[in-house]
Amino acid sequence: MELSSDACRTRVVLDIVGDKWSLLVVRNLRDGPRRFTELKRSIDGISQRMLTVKLRSLERDGILTRTVHEVMPPHVNYELTDMGRTLREATAPLLNWSVTHLTRIDAARAAYDARQG
Template sequence: MSVGHTVVTTEPVVSCGGEDENCGIREVLDRIGDKWSVLVVVELAQGMRRFRQLQRAIPGISQRMLTLTVRRLERDGLVSRTIHAMIPPRVDYELTPMGHSLTHLVRALADWSADHRDAIAESRRRWDAATPGSQVR
């Protein structure tokens, strides 16, 4: 995998005026609200993991997407990465104290999703059946 495919892009920091109370909130929600970040945080809440352990624990995540996700979470200060000098190198990931402070919120969201999965699926089926040509993708 080339380095260019896993580089974390950065946007310029925009300074906010005092009247915009939502400044910065969207950036944080974009990071912690994407499905891969949520699943990585849920998994790391259980303890330190190596890269392959994370990949096996999160069905459907590609190596590239996991690399991007942990790098972004590391950049935001939610995950720390420890490289052990050995052959082959060993890399461990774990939540930082700030990352741990997020786990109860992410866990609540994951629990809510699991609790309501069937009801949401049924609601979608009813809506799709009642609304011709409405297949939302």
């Protein structure tokens, strides 16, 4: 019974960290702390609201930390935790694979769509 419960809980965690926005946030924090605006500029297509949601979710799950620097105006930095860095290491090959094969995937999709049309 316990194994089944762990499998269900694992699925929930994979749903959280397995979406494209979360993986792109983690990837963009690979070189150290970044501010919200830096992340927003570096993640093509993400809305301000979606970035906020993903950052909160990743912080809640212990993947990143949020640090507020009390200066004027206040600065907020996001940084991977130790667990977040291991997630980055685990997902880097998947992200690299997608970049390597993007052109071939686009061609396969176009060929498929042409056959269906």
